[in-house]
Amino acid sequence: MGQIEIRGLSIDYRKPKSDETFTAVENVSLSIEKGSFVTIVGSSGCGKSTLLMAIAGLIPRARGSIQVDGKEVSKPGPDRAMVFQDASLLPWRSVHANVRFGLELQRWTRDDIDERAMRYVRMVGLGAFADYHPHQLSGGMRQRVNIARALAVDPDVLLMDEPFGALDAQTREVMGDELLRIWERDKKTAIFVTHAIDEAIFLGDRVVVMGRNPGHIRDVVDIDLPRPRTAVMLDSPAFVAYRKRLREYIAADMQSLQMVEDVV
Amino acid sequence: MASIAVPAPRVRSRWARALERYYGLSVSVVSVLCFLLLWEVAAERGWINARFSSQPSQIWRAAIHVGLTDDFAYHCWVSFAAFALGFAMALAVSVPLGLYLGTSRRGRLFIEPPLMALYTAPRLALLPILIVWLGIGLASKVAVVFLGAVFPILVNTMAGVRSADNRLVTAARAFGAGKLDIFVKVLVPGSLPAILMGVRLGVGRGVLSVVVGEMFVSEAGVGYQIMTYGQAMQFNNLLVYAFTISLFGYALTVGVRMLEDRIRSWRPAS
Numbered sequence: 002m003g004q005i006e007i008r009g010l011s012i013d014y015r016k017p018k019s020d021e022t023f024t025a026v027e028n029v030s031l032s033i034e035k036g037s038f039v040t041i042v043g044s045s046g047c048g049k050s051t052l053l054m055a056i057a058g059l060i061p062r063a064r065g066s067i068q069v070d071g072k073e074v075s076k077p078g079p080d081r082a083m084v085f086q087d088a089s090l091l092p093w094r095s096v097h098a099n100v101r102f103g104l105e106l107q108r109w110t111r112d113d114i115d116e117r118a119m120r121y122v123r124m125v126g127l128g129a130f131a132d133y134h135p136h137q138l139s140g141g142m143r144q145r146v147n148i149a150r151a152l153a154v155d156p157d158v159l160l161m162d163e164p165f166g167a168l169d170a171q172t173r174e175v176m177g178d179e180l181l182r183i184w185e186r187d188k189k190t191a192i193f194v195t196h197a198i199d200e201a202i203f204l205g206d207r208v209v210v211m212g213r214n215p216g217h218i219r220d221v222v223d224i225d226l227p228r229p230r231t232a233v234m235l236d237s238p239a240f241v242a243y244r245k246r247l248r249e250y251i252a253a254d255m256q257s258l259q260m261v262e263d264v265v
Numbered sequence: 266m267a268s269i270a271v272p273a274p275r276v277r278s279r280w281a282r283a284l285e286r287y288y289g290l291s292v293s294v295v296s297v298l299c300f301l302l303l304w305e306v307a308a309e310r311g312w313i314n315a316r317f318s319s320q321p322s323q324i325w326r327a328a329i330h331v332g333l334t335d336d337f338a339y340h341c342w343v344s345f346a347a348f349a350l351g352f353a354m355a356l357a358v359s360v361p362l363g364l365y366l367g368t369s370r371r372g373r374l375f376i377e378p379p380l381m382a383l384y385t386a387p388r389l390a391l392l393p394i395l396i397v398w399l400g401i402g403l404a405s406k407v408a409v410v411f412l413g414a415v416f417p418i419l420v421n422t423m424a425g426v427r428s429a430d431n432r433l434v435t436a437a438r439a440f441g442a443g444k445l446d447i448f449v450k451v452l453v454p455g456s457l458p459a460i461l462m463g464v465r466l467g468v469g470r471g472v473l474s475v476v477v478g479e480m481f482v483s484e485a486g487v488g489y490q491i492m493t494y495g496q497a498m499q500f501n502n503l504l505v506y507a508f509t510i511s512l513f514g515y516a517l518t519v520g521v522r523m524l525e526d527r528i529r530s531w532r533p534a535s
C-alpha cells in the first residue's frame with residue numbers, strides 16, 4: 002500500500018486582491034513506488050510545500066491527477082499523514098495528548114488510543130516526557146512528537162515538509178538516523194521535503210529536484226547507496242558525486258533567480 | 266537519542282512556591298497597613314479634615330455598628346443576587362456568541378455594527394430606558410450588570426478565536442478534522458486564555474455596574490446604601506460599604522486570575 006501516481010499536476014493560487022491566478026506547480030508527473038523513500042529538494046519558493054499539500058489533499062489542484070493506490074485524492078484521508086515543520090503541535094496538550102490528537106480525529110476506538118499513543122511516544126524515545134508540554138521540549142523533541150503523531154494513525158504514506166528545517170545541524174543528523182531506523186521497520190511510503198542536499202541524498206531512494214518559475218520537476222536522481230545508511234557514506238565517492246550533481250541544479254536555479262531580480 | 270539534551274522542566278519545591286506567594290502577599294499587606302496608618306495619623310493630627318475624609322479607626326467602629334444594626338448581610342445579598350444573575354446571563358450569552366462570531370465572517374459583518382455601537386455607548390445613558398422597561402428593582406439591576414459584563418467577554422472571546430494559529434488548523438485538517446473537530450479541539454481550547462481574560466475584565470465591569478445601578482434603580486443593596494449615606498454625609502458608613510464592594514471585586518478578580526494561571530500553565534512563562 003502507498004503507491005502514488007501523479008500525472009500532469011498543476012496548482013494555481015489566487016493572487017492576493019485580484020482575480021488573477023498564479024501557477025505554483027506546473028505539469029508535474031511522478032510515480033512513487035510503495036515503500037520507497039523519496040526526497041524532494043529545490044530552492045525555496047519552487048513549490049515543494051504546495052506539491053506536498055496537494056498530495057495530502059489540503060489544497061485543490063487546477064489540472065492533472067493524484068492517485069494513491071489507484072484512488073483519486075480529493076481530501077485528507079487516513080491513508081496519508083503529514084509531519085509539519087514546527088509549531089504544529091497543540092501547545093495546551095501534553096506530548097501524549099498530542100500524539101493522541103490524530104487518533105481522536107480519525108475516530109480510533111476509545112479503548113486503545115491511549116495505549117497506542119503511548120507506544121508511539123516511546124518509539125520516538127520520549128517515554129519519559131509523555132506528560133511534558135511542547136514548550137518544555139527542545140526543537141528536536143518536538144519534531145519527534147510530530148513524527149509520532151503522524152505514524153500513530155498508521156498511514157500508508159508519510160508526508161514530511163522540512164520536518165528538520167528548524168533544527169541545528171547536529172540534531173538534524175541524529176533525527177535523520179532516527180527517522181530511517183523507524184522507517185526501516187515497516188517501510189511506509191515516505192515523501193520528505195528538504196532544502197538540504199546532503200539530507201536528501203542520505204535519506205532517499207530517489208531525489209526529486211524541483212525548479213521554479215513555475216515549480217516543476219527538473220530531474221529525478223536514483224540514489225544507489227546501500228541501506229541501512231550510515232554517516233560514513235557521507236564521504237564516499239558515490240555520495241560526493243551525487244552531491245556535486247545536485248548542487249549544480251540548485252546553483253543554476255539560484256542564478257536564474259538572480260537574473261529575474263536583475264530584470265526586475 | 267540520549268545525545269539530545271533535555272532541559273529540566275521548571276519544578277519548584279513547595280516551600281519555594283509558598284515563599285514566593287507569601288512574599289507578594291506580605292508586601293501587599295504592608296502597603297495597605299502603611300496607607301491606613303498614614304491616613305489615621307493624618308486625620309488625628311488634623312492634617313486632613315476627619316469629618317470629610319474619615320479615619321480608619323472611625324470606619325472600623327462604623328463597620329461594627331453597620332454589621333450589627335444595618336441589615337448589612339441583607340444589602341450584600343441583594344447586590345450579590347443582582348450581580349450573580351446578571352453575570353451568569355452575560356456569560357451564557359457572550360461566550361457562545363463570541364465563539365460563533367469568531368468563526369463566522371458573515372455573522373461578524375451582520376452583528377458587529379450594532380454591537381460596537383452598544384459597546385461604546387455610555388451604558389448609564391440607557392438607564393432611564395431600562396427603568397421604563399423593567400421598573401425599579403432586580404430586573405433593571407440585572408440588566409445593567411449584564412450590559413456591563415457582556416461586552417468585554419464577548420470581544421475577548423471573539424479575538425481569541427480569530428487569533429487562532431492557522432498552522433494548528435491545517436495540522437488538524439491534515440488528520441481529517443471536520444469543522445466541528447476544529448472548533449472543539451483547536452479553536453475553543455486555544456481561545457480559553459482570551460475568554461478568561463474577558464471574564465476577568467467582565468467581573469470588574471459587573472461589580473461596578475451593580476453598584477451604579479443600585480444608586481439609581483434600587484431600594485436596597487450596597488449601592489443603595491452608599492447613595493443613602495452619601496446624601497446624609499455619613500462617610501464612615503459609606504466607606505464600610507465601598508470597601509466591602511472593593512473586597513468582593515478584588516477577591517473575584519484574583520480567583521479568575523488564578524484560573525487563568527492554571528489554564529496558561531502550558532504556555533512558556535512570559
Ligand SMILES: Nc1ncnc2c1ncn2[C@@H]1O[C@H](COP(=O)(O)OP(=O)(O)O)[C@@H](O)[C@H]1O
Binds near residue numbers: 016043216
Ligand atoms: N497560500 C498561498 N497563496 C498564494 N501563493 C502561495 C501560497 N502558498 C505558496 N504560495 C506561492 O507558491 C510558490 C511556492 O510556494 P511553496 O510551495 O511554499 O514553496 P517551497 O515550499 O518550495 O518553498 C511561492 O511562490 C509562494 O509564494
Ligand SMILES: [Mg+2]
Binds near residue numbers: 049162
Ligand atoms: Mg515550503
